[in-house]
Every structure is written in structure tokens, then in C-alpha cells.
Amino acid sequence: MDFTAHPDFCGHEKVVFVDDPASELKAIIAVHSTTLGPAAGGCRIWSYRNQTDALSDVLRLSRGMTYKNAIAGLDLGGGKAVIMLRDGQQKTKPMMLAFGRAVEKLEGDYYTAEDVGSTTEDMAAVRTQTSYVAGLSEGKYASGNPSPVTARGVFEGIKLACANVFDRSELDGLRVAVQGVGHVGWYLCEMLRASGAQLIISDVNHDRCRSAAERFGADIADPNRLHAVECDVYAPCALGGTLTSNSIEEIKAKIVAGAANNQLGCESDAELLHGADILYVPDFLINAGGILNAAREIKKITNSDWVEDQISTLVNTMQKVLDRSRIENRSPHYVAMKMAEDRVEAARLAAAE
Ligand code: NAD
Secondary structure, three states: OOHHHOOOOOOOOEEEEEEEOOOOEEEEEEEEEOOOOOEEOOEEEEOOOOHHHHHHHHHHHHHHHHHHHHHOOOOOEEEEEEEEOOOOOOOOHHHHHHHHHHHHHOOOOEEEOEOOOOOHHHHHHHHOOOOOEOOOOOOOOOOOOOHHHHHHHHHHHHHHHHHHHOOOOOOOOOEEEEEOOOHHHHHHHHHHHHOOOEEEEEOOOHHHHHHHHHHHOOEEOOOOOHHHOOOOEEEEOOOOOOEOHHHHHHOOOOEEOOOOOOOEOOOHHHHHHHHOOOEEOOHHHHOOHHHHHHHHHHOOOOOOOHHHHHHHHHHHHHHHHHHHHHHHOOOHHHHHHHHHHHHHHHHHHHHHO
16 A cells, blocks of 8 residues: 555655454554654554545544644654454454554554553553553553543643633633543543533433533533534534534634544634634644653653643643734644644754754
């Protein structure tokens, strides 16, 4: 297969297909860039319609990690992995072991961690085959489940966006629509609720949605219509691609700020949001808490305040992006991408000297 012709290829350094018949593992590991350091990004376990969809997903996610790690100030490049399940197939431990062996073969070009569908237990299995893994729950530098830290970054980002748009950083009484109450969405709802926000939620997992509604006193909306409900903030925390020319027309919120990766259908949708006077906080910026948490483990940092300090820096970066966006009249997404690209380019030039 010629990956280079794929529309989402975008100069990836390495794309590896993994096929392990014994464990029935089928995976793709994509390394977009190692300019700033070894590539780091989670492993998504998902049942894709076909291999083309899986390839598109991993390439877009991997490139997104280059931007995320760069804007978060990390000396890490961008990479990602997807494990492709057949319809009805469940992940297994042998599968995770085979995935660990595949990561090990990359000799440190790529560090894996949790993403949608993978857990700290899965990463513990991966760890038996490779040291290039983060998000472990045991060990001297173990960083554990990244979701609470991701949620915290998103929560701080929502507060910042509210300060910029509504001139208030307190959320009491504001209506926030949270799409997806999985790992990150759940923690986010906890924080939003504790700060007095009113919640409207959706999840295609109806049991989880009902539990969340009971726990947080939230209203439930149809998963296909959540983006269009009357609210102040729309927080996509499920899968990507929810911000398209069609959905943007229907959004009533003045702020879109959530954890999901690759929220934009395409890059130009960021300008559509900007033109519609909707503040979209770039996904790869607002959801960087999880990789900051994993980076502490990868970089073997013992200072227990490090992640909290990095979250504060991330919030400052968000404000810089919003300021530049206002001054240049470009979308925050464009500005954040430019800032990330400039950092990678400076590192490339420095290495070439
Ligand atoms: P998760 O799988 O735990 O939760 C996702 C939830 O969304 C699930 O409950 C699922 O049922 C629901 N969902 C799926 N499609 C939906 C739809 N159309 N409408 C409503 N709900 C839907 O995943 P997570 O770890 O919470 O991650 C959520 C998003 O945040 C993903 O896009 C992930 O890539 C991104 N992200 C996660 C982290 C992290 O630390 N976990 C870090 C950065 C980015």
C-alpha cells in the first residue's frame, strides 16, 4: 500500500502495519514527527468500518499529536496507534502483548499510552514487552489514567473561554452541553457540576448516559442533536469530526471547548466557526492535559508539582492563542497550529546546523 498518496499522509516519518495472526492483532502505528523528540500518543482500540477508515484516523491523530506536543512545550514528537477490532471482537491480553512487541520493535521512536478503548490494565500488559509506554498505574514514575488530568485542562480551558467571551470565569448558571460521558467526559461533568454549571449530556451508551444524568442532575439530549441545543458552551468529548459546515450552522453555543481529538471535519471549519463568532478552543491545545501527565512518566520526572505547573502554562498558552487570534483576526485553531509549526521548524533548523 502506498501510504504517501493518502490525503492525510502529511509527511509522516513512519507508518507500520502490524498483523499478528496468533493473537489476531491488527494494528497501525503512525509516527508523524520525531523532530522534537520521540513520538508520543495513545493507542485507540476501535471497531472501524474498514482499514481505510482506520488509516485515516491514525494518520490524523498522529499528526495532531505533533501539534499537541509542540504547543504544550514538550520535547516529544507526534505519533499514535490504532488497534482494529472486527465487529463484535473484543480486545485480549495476547493482543496487547503483541502490540507491545510491535512498539518495542520501533526502538523508542514511539511511546504509547491510553486512548479511547484502552486502559491502564492494557498498558500494564504492553509494559511486559516494552518500556516505551506510559499511563501505567504502578512503578516509580507511573502516571496512571490520564483522563482526570485531560478533564482538568478542558475545565480550565472552558473557564478561560468564558472569561474571554462572557467576561466571567465563574460557571454557575451557565449551560454546558457535554457530548460523551466516557472517561474524560465524566470527570469533566464532575468539575462543571461542582462549579455550578447546568449540564446537558448525550452518550450513545444509554446506561452510562442515564448514570451520568442521575449523578450530575443533567438533562439528556439526543446524541445526534446535542450540538444544536440551547447552551453557552458545547464540549465535544466523544469522537472526532463533529464540527462540520452542517453542524456549525446549528450550534447555538458561543464557545466550543471539549476533549475530543480531531473535532473539525476539515481545517477550514475552524474559520467557519470564527466567522460565526463562536470561540473554538483548538482540541489539540485544550486536551493536552493527558499527554502532559504521560510526559512526566516518559521523562521520568519526580517533581509532584510538575503536571500542575504544566497545566498552568497550558492555560497561559491558551490565553496567548486567544489574544493573537483577536489581534490577527484568524481562528484560534489557525494561530495555535502556526505556533506549533514554528516551534517544530525552529527545532528542525537547529538540528540541521
Ligand atoms: P471514552 O471511550 O472513555 O469515552 C467516549 C464516550 O463517548 C463513550 O462513553 C462513548 O459511548 C461516547 N460516544 C461515542 N460516540 C458518541 C456520540 N456520537 N455521541 C455521544 N457520545 C458518544 O474516551 P475518553 O478517553 O473519554 O476520550 C474522549 C475523547 O477525548 C476522545 O476523542 C479522545 O481521543 C480524546 N482525548 C482523551 C484523552 C484522555 O486522557 N482519555 C486525552 C486527550 C484526548
